[in-house]
Amino acid sequence: MDCKEFLIEFQDYLAPQLDAYEQAIYLYIFRHSRMLGLNEVTIGFKSARNRMACGVGEKGKPMSEGTAYVKLAFLQEKGCVSIIKTTHTGRLLKLNLPNEIPGLVRSEPPQGEISLEDMDFFEVPENRLLLLKREGYKCFYTLQALDESNFVVEHVVSRPEGNNSYRNLVAASREANNKKGATSAEDFLRRLFRQGYLSDGEFKDRLQMLEQLKTGELKPTLSNG
Numbered sequence: 001m002d003c004k005e006f007l008i009e010f011q012d013y014l015a016p017q018l019d020a021y022e023q024a025i026y027l028y029i030f031r032h033s034r035m036l037g038l039n040e041v042t043i044g045f046k047s048a049r050n051r052m053a054c055g056v057g058e059k060g061k062p063m064s065e066g067t068a069y070v071k072l073a074f075l076q077e078k079g080c081v082s083i084i085k086t087t088h089t090g091r092l093l094k095l096n097l098p099n100e101i102p103g104l105v106r107s108e109p110p111q112g113e114i115s116l117e118d119m120d121f122f123e124v125p126e127n128r129l130l131l132l133k134r135e136g137y138k139c140f141y142t143l144q145a146l147d148e149s150n151f152v153v154e155h156v157v158s159r160p161e162g163n164n165s166y167r168n169l170v171a172a173s174r175e176a177n178n179k180k181g182a183t184s185a186e187d188f189l190r191r192l193f194r195q196g197y198l199s200d201g202e203f204k205d206r207l208q209m210l211e212q213l214k215t216g217e218l219k220p221t222l223s224n225g
Contacts, residue, residue: 001034001097009098013105017078021063021071024053026080029095044090045069079104116219121153122164128153130220132171140170141180141188141206142197152177156185156213166220167213185210 015023028048033041045068052068054060063071072091075081079101084092099105121127132151139146140154154172155162162168172180180188186207193203212218 001037003035005099006030006097009105014080014098014101017104018075018080019071021053021067022075022078022080024063025068025071026075026095028052029081029093033093033095034097040084040092040094042087042090042092045072046090048090116166116222119166120164121166121169121220122155127220128171130222131166131169134166134218134220135171138171139173139176140209141172141176141185141192143202143206144173144176146171146173150174154180156210158182166218167216170213 010027014026018026028051029041029043032043033039046065049065049068050062053063072081072083072093076083080096082094082096084094086092119127121131129148131153132146132148135146137146138144139151150173151171152174153169154177156168156170176188183191189198189203189206189210192198193200198206209218
């Protein structure tokens with residue numbers, strides 16, 4: 001048995017469910033059973049209570065024998081111990097470790113791939129850079145060359161309607177961001193085409209990229225470092 005794991009699970013999950021006397025009794029039973037590799041142990045609470053904890057009613061005095069049995073019953077109700085039988089020498093008990101008590105220890109969620117859908121690509125600086133890399137260090141609208149010092153992150157659909165997901169944000173030049181304003185991305189691209197900023201091929205490519213952006217196909221590459 002891993003005592004370090006036991007102490008972590010006891011403190012993090014079980015102790016908050018027990019009062020001070022229940023914790024003292026539980027740990028005493030653990031000390032004299034599972035810690036020694038025993039599945040069961042007989043404990044006589046008439047004498048053992050003196051070695052468990054000082055009383056809270058009268059400071060310095062041990063819990064009463066009656067209190068010990070009441071708390072033991074509570075521990076059984078909570079699934080911490082099983083009272084197998086009563087003998088002339090005490091109670092025969094089986095203690096359950098925290099991870100053996102149903103529903104007590106919550107398993108950690110699997111460490112899978114970070115969900116792009118939950119990431120904020122506007123407020124988080126490192127995520128903003130992921131958009132610049134996704135765009136190949138070019139303005140999404142004009143294809144103007146950009147670097148980390150002169151790009152802005154632009155909402156395709158303006159706030160408050162638009163969100164901060166990778167589906168609604170692009171890296172753009174400050175000039176393009178100012179010119180677009182509240183215009184829809186499609187209309188802005190048409191204006192750029194009419195004004196000669198984009199060739200016919202570039203215009204069609206930008207419209208296609210815009211559609212892929214909205215459908216979630218233009219995913220930023222997350223860094224493994």
